[in-house]
Amino acid sequence: MLETTVLTGHHDALAKQKRISQRMTINTDNEPRTGQWEDALTLVALHQDKAAYAELFSYFAPRLRAFGIKMFGNEQQAMEMVQDAMLNVWRKARLFDATRGCASTWIFTIARNVRFDMLRKKQSRKDDISADDLWFDGDYPEQESNSSDSWDTMLMSEKLAPHFDALPPAQRMVMQKVYLEEKSHQEVSDELAIPLGTVKSRIRLALDRLREALDDTRS
Amino acid sequence: MTHAVKFHPGLMLLDQYVEGSLSADVALAVSAHIDLCPHCQQLSKDITNDQAAVLAEQEVSGRDAEQEWQQMLNFITSQPAISAAGSVLTKPAPQVASVTVNGRTFEIPRALARLAEKQNKWLHLGGIATAKLPTADKQHVSLLYIDKGTEVPNHTHLGLEMTLVLAGKIVDENGEYGVGDLLINSPDDTHTPRTLADEDCLCLSVLSAPLKFNKGLTRLLNPLQQFFY
Numbered sequence: 001m002l003e004t005t006v007l008t009g010h011h012d013a014l015a016k017q018k019r020i021s022q023r024m025t026i027n028t029d030n031e032p033r034t035g036q037w038e039d040a041l042t043l044v045a046l047h048q049d050k051a052a053y054a055e056l057f058s059y060f061a062p063r064l065r066a067f068g069i070k071m072f073g074n075e076q077q078a079m080e081m082v083q084d085a086m087l088n089v090w091r092k093a094r095l096f097d098a099t100r101g102c103a104s105t106w107i108f109t110i111a112r113n114v115r116f117d118m119l120r121k122k123q124s125r126k127d128d129i130s131a132d133d134l135w136f137d138g139d140y141p142e143q144e145s146n147s148s149d150s151w152d153t154m155l156m157s158e159k160l161a162p163h164f165d166a167l168p169p170a171q172r173m174v175m176q177k178v179y180l181e182e183k184s185h186q187e188v189s190d191e192l193a194i195p196l197g198t199v200k201s202r203i204r205l206a207l208d209r210l211r212e213a214l215d216d217t218r219s
Numbered sequence: 220m221t222h223a224v225k226f227h228p229g230l231m232l233l234d235q236y237v238e239g240s241l242s243a244d245v246a247l248a249v250s251a252h253i254d255l256c257p258h259c260q261q262l263s264k265d266i267t268n269d270q271a272a273v274l275a276e277q278e279v280s281g282r283d284a285e286q287e288w289q290q291m292l293n294f295i296t297s298q299p300a301i302s303a304a305g306s307v308l309t310k311p312a313p314q315v316a317s318v319t320v321n322g323r324t325f326e327i328p329r330a331l332a333r334l335a336e337k338q339n340k341w342l343h344l345g346g347i348a349t350a351k352l353p354t355a356d357k358q359h360v361s362l363l364y365i366d367k368g369t370e371v372p373n374h375t376h377l378g379l380e381m382t383l384v385l386a387g388k389i390v391d392e393n394g395e396y397g398v399g400d401l402l403i404n405s406p407d408d409t410h411t412p413r414t415l416a417d418e419d420c421l422c423l424s425v426l427s428a429p430l431k432f433n434k435g436l437t438r439l440l441n442p443l444q445q446f447f448y
Binding site for chain 1: 236237238239240243244246247250254264267268270271272274275277279287288291292294295296298299300301329330331333334353354
């Protein structure tokens with residue numbers, strides 16, 4: 001029963017999400033693409049880009065605050081929710097998966113779940129229903145077992161693949177091991193028999209290059 | 220086995236579920252229904268997108284509390300991101316959970332998996348058994364098992380009753396309910412649910428008030444209503 005239920009109507013949902021994200025994008029050209037918030041999240045995910053995060057923050061934080069005030073009826077808890085939700089956006093940007101929904105949906109569900117758990121905690125209940133029990137499917141990607149796979153797929157196929165391929169081979173090798181095979185810098189250093197410092201500087205160089213490439217496609 | 224789910228939560232219920240404004244126990248029944256129902260999975264995705272778009276598109280008044288925002292932003296970006304290789308990222312995929320009662324083992328939806336691990340022990344009465352799930356709301360949430368060929372005596376709901384069929388089938392005066400079907404009985408609704416002769420049934424039951432039994436000797440059950448509640 002359960003396995004038959006997974007992806008029904010997925011394409012409709014994607015089409016709708018695309019419409020929504022396009023509507024939210026300040027379009028300066030006519031090329032179909034993901035919106036500015038999806039790009040910003042990708043940059044935050046990729047190397048904790050503070051400028052991209054600040055853009056996200058200045059747009060979403062006041063809107064989450066308004067949502068929080070509506071739901072909690074007071075400013076203090078609303079701001080607590082904003083901080084907690086936006087902190088999650090910062091820390092878990094890597095979990096965002098543009099193939100499963102647009103950035104605003106992801107951020108909304110994080111805030112909704114934070115709010116729900118704040119209310120439950122306030123009433124000091126253990127062994128109780130939590131946001132993780134209630135919302136799973138496509139809403140809160142934390143539990144998605146293949147989330148990193150699909151994230152990489154999205155990243156590779158849709159956005160970065162051409163730029164990734166254009167990296168100098170030495171940088172590409174290091175990036176592949178760190179980001180796709182999820183190896184530690186030390187492991188890569190051992191495997192390739194190059195100094196740890198070289199691993200780190202190659203990653204920095206590659207990230208700069210990718211960032212530049214992404215920036216170019218954005219402006 | 221494919222059973223087309225016929226009885227769904229209404230749109231208003233789904234709306235409130237997505238928003239997070241339903242009481243937790245009612246939301247749990249809705250969530251478990253969604254696990255079993257592709258139609259409502261799609262609907263709740265669409266509703267989520269829609270509510271998120273409303274949130275994202277709302278107008279907010281200009282540049283107030285600029286300093287407070289700046290402090291919050293600085294605090295957040297000073298925090299470490301969860302590392303790529305860190306295990307925090309991927310919680311283990313939810314195990315397929317099951318419950319065993321009357322010598323039978325049933326798979327249960329993801330939404331109930333964690334709570335069912337902490338279920339109270341099964342209480343048996345005739346062909347019927349219940350086990351409470353530990354939640355702290357006014358509503359009472361339990362698993363309800365009905366052996367084949369068993370009738371739950373005719374009763375009236377003093378409050379809201381939600382019953383989600385998790386396995387097997389039940390039948391009452393209004394129809395037949397299979398896996399994924401969500402029955403919602405309002406206060407004062409009366410019915411006599413029963414199982415078929417050859418199939419037992421496992422349900423999730425959410426009750427906001429005790430049942431009241433109506434007929435003949437079953438009225439003697441009323442002191443026992445705590446059993447169902």
